[in-house]
Amino acid sequence: MPSLTRAEANARAATVTVTGYDIALDLTGEGDTFRSRTVLTFGAEPGSDTFVELEPVTLLSATLNGAALDPSALAAERLTLTGLGADNELVVEGEMRYSNTGEGLHRFVDPADDRVYLYAHMFLDGARRIFPCFDQPDLKAPVTLSVTAPDGWLVAANGEQAGEVDGGRWRFAPTKPLATYFISLIAGPYHARTDEHDGIPLALYCRQALAEHLDEQADELFTITKQCLDRYHEIFDVRYPFGHYQQAFVPEFNFGAMENPGVVVFRDEFIYRSAVTDAEREQRAMVIAHEMAHQWFGDLVTMAWWDDLWLNESFAEYLGTRITAEATRFTGTWTTFAMQRKAWGMRADQRPSTHPVAPSDVDDTALALLNFDGISYAKGAAVLRQLVAYVGDKAFLAGLNDHFAAHAYGNATLADLLAAVSRSSGLDLSSWAELWLRRAQLNTLRAEVERTGDGRYAQVVIVQTAPDEHPTLRPHKLCLGLYDHGADGVVTRRRLVEVDVDPHADGGRTLVAELAGEPAADLLLVNDSDLTYAKVRLDPASAGAVPLILPLLDDSLARALLWGATLDAVIDGERPVAELVTLVLAALPAEREVAVVEDVLRMTRGLVDRYPAPETRPAALELVAQACDRLVAVAEPGSSLQLAGVRGLIGAGIDTVRLAGWLEGENVPAGVAVDADLRWLILYRLVVLGAAGSERIEAELAADRSAFGEQWAARCRAALPDAGAKARAWKLITEDLDASNRILDATAQGFWQPEQLDLVTPYAERYFTDIPAMLQRRPGMSGERVAVTAYPSVVVAERTRQLAAELLAEPGISSIVRRVVMDGDDDVRRALRARG
Incomplete structure (x- = not known):
């Protein structure tokens, strides 16, 4: 599909005004397709031409104002419309294909019970896979949806259900005006829990295989949802604007969540089936608050074009962190933000691919997709925190409410938002915005x-x-x-x-x-x-003084800032990784904030895998393992800190006898439950170390025949220290179009192991030919994610950099390939510098 350019979008917006989509889907057929019929009404400049995006398997019929369109009007996933009238009706019927990439209408068969589940994910330009559309954010319109589904299925969508289900046909009331990338639905034998708060109907959905876990966690999920709704209603003049508030937890979702009005979609890993830490529960609460913020920033007021993505994501990131701290039991979210989210933004901002928070040069949708990164989310949120410090909270919120009042159910730009906050604060923000939003990198x-x-x-x-x-x-x-x-x-x-x-x-x-x-x-x-920032x-x-003071500080945010400064200095090559692991051993066992523990361990482990020379890495890894052992020893049994320490010890440990004993329930620390996910984590480490093989993986999968079990098994198979296993995993990553997005990602996660450099180093050469070819067959978010995860970052060698340079010098490489390789090469460059 050709990427929609900004010039094309501007021309189309000047030509047409969309008045409505009436979409009817039939999901009762056999095979990998479904039927879609759409009536699209729109006004236009008489005599003008335009196009809609459409990607059918078979175009069954298409009429414009009653006249049949020639099949040749559909080319390159665009249906050309000519000779438009002042008022127009386009009617299209087609066979559309289900997806296994998390885009379009994703189809998932649950290995736990063979039930089929569907969900729609239109972002960024996937609506064409379900219905014909003017797929750009500034052409919003009401949507009326009906879905014919098999008996026993549940269907939920943006609009509220209109009447009883009749003959398997579900009808939904017209929505408020929506951008096409927000249109969504779920369909399948979903388990549901319902509630109501302040006049707003609430619902939670998940697969039947997770029903008991959702039932256990529903009270917490509903409580957080209600607390966040109340707080948003306190600070915003506009109440939640889209009727009901449903939250669906769906399988193999590409993002953490998506803010579709009326039916927010989350990855179903957020329905926990095993023990998790309080930091993970806090993260779930922040995602709930983040997606709820989008109901105002993105859904009620939508960016006019993708250069103003920050109006969606930076505000949701800032408000998600803030509202969680203000409204829920998770009061330490700014510590987590400093330790984790802002650090993510800072890493992205220092890469060769850096860009402004609000870039002015997003010329097409392909470039827009690449900007969904730590800059648009976390850096933008940190900059907003600085803006609040600059203008004051009262003026900031007054400006936001002015913004909503002026642009409700429409579109807005950076200039619109700045004008509103400038009026409320009495400050001219133009020069501030130029320095903070229009220019890249950090000080x-x-x-x-x-x-x-x-x-x-x-x-x-x-x-x-x-x-x-x-x-x-x-x-x-x-x-x-x-x-x-x-x-x-x-x-x-x-x-x-x-x-x-x-x-x-x-x-x-x-x-x-x-x-x-x-x-x-x-x-x-x-x-x-x-x-x-x-x-x-x-x-x-x-x-x-840091080693002496850090363990004794009461303020978790101050501790996070000190850890962050230390980690950043190591990443920049200003301090050796040996100094970091020594500090980890001295201070981490005394850390009281589990989010800090988890992120320090994650970052340190990543640096230890790449920054020391291979001969010194085992000693560095041993110090990390000792720190985790000490943390487990002093943590309260059954606590989040203990669980974080156990996970860190498994990841850094080399005592295979001890780990194998834990898998059999022997000498497990008191308070630790070796549940499904911890079993897989232990087995994964044993596989990497060569202490468990294929038979053990398949036996574990037979005992855990679930979606998560299949993903863990794929990761473990790829981690086997065996040439045949590596060849099979690489073939799956680069050639298999039948494997789902999540299985591919898990396989890529398991492939590169610093303990297996002799086996994996030859694949560094192959990455630079095979992955660009893979992206030709699997474009979009799913392919980009695999390309990032499969980058040979552990092969820290000048040859890896040379291969990257040769690929980047080739003419015509895609923007996704260029971005992934530039960033991956920067990681290898930093690791080589640290070793030098």
């Missing part, structure tokens, strides 16, 4: 400290720098935290100092005059409270 803030002979500050200067290729300095409103280590072993924050970092100061140097003459703190933390580097004395 580094360093404390430059001079002390007097008696231990006082002679001078404290915040030095702001920017990379040479992106030399933008920005205004930063931030805090400095002064932390002292007392004789009683307690660390206290003496005070917070508010600082306005001036981008126009000489040499990027902002003097903190308020600290002159004050007793020097043991640790001076730049950006305490995490109000701004920047890399932070501590002064030498403060950096030296």
